[in-house]
Amino acid sequence: MRFDMIVETPQRSRNKYEMDQAKQRLRLDRLLFTSTAYPYDYGFVPGTLAEDDDPLDALVLGETPTFPGCVIGVRPVGVFWMHDERGPDAKILCVPANDPRFAHVQDIQDVQPYVLKEIGHFFDVYKDLEPGKSTNVRGWEPRAKAEEVIVQAVNRLSRGPEGGPPAPADGLSM
Template identity: 55%
Template sequence: MSSENGSFTADLDRGWIEVVIEIPKGSRNKYEIDHETGEVWLDRHLFTATSYPADYGFVPDTLAEDGDPLDVLVLLDASTLPGCHVRARPLAVFWMEDEAGPDAKVLAVPFGDPRWEHLQDLSDVPPHLLSEISHFFEVYKALEPHKRTDVGRWGSNEEAWEAVRDSKAREAAHRVGSGE
């Protein structure tokens, strides 16, 4: 099943989703892309001495439970730039919550890249890398007033795809409900 609706692009049969990168791996800057104009804005510099453990972005035309597009971390050999589009293959999902509510983070790798083909599901991801990512989300807002995070658990590849499908359905229902 191939899907292209609005700017949401994915090939669910082949197993990839489109991800727009907002924050490159290693950055302490929290960038946000304005979904209306496409402009990249510096939202804030992280208050903690931590940096993003992977390129971080979102799936266009999705709506996660926190009211934003679905978040994705893409494991890459070299970081990209804010605004870069990546075809990514979901591996797992990290379930957490912040001050805005439930906040799923899909973990993915570049689609078709042979360097990452050995990773197919959560069980294939090195446990230490999962711990690094979990730790980042546990502490990255720790020094910010009125912000909080509650880390949850890692979920399987199947759960990651379910998060993608649910966020796309939520966005479609939102469009219908708002008359777009």
């Protein structure tokens, strides 16, 4: 499975950007209250709707940050589960689809354990100082579960309020 993700918040940034889906503009949502920074580029998978009624969240492993609005062709290798004040919140962990440095990373067990701990720690503490916000991290699942979550998010969006059969997602290939 390969698809595009859109970066909202670059690696090492404390600025939390979010795409305003209605106006199609990138907004500065907030400066993280903690001293932590995003460990990798963070954004969303267009054409999806997660359980929190936002597009599905995604992170992409990389050596250097990109920029807000950058579109990256990626493939999933796992999913990180957490709950926040809005309920279940899946984070799809990806690698760049055409980067030879990540060709060997096919599933979650191929990612260095320290990297997984670093990402988990970030999501465990990044909302700690924000009034009314909290997180409860649940852990990692493999690529097969990530792909299942992506398909569910595509179907959730395509059904819309009336339901009906799902439409194929633009930019998503399996």
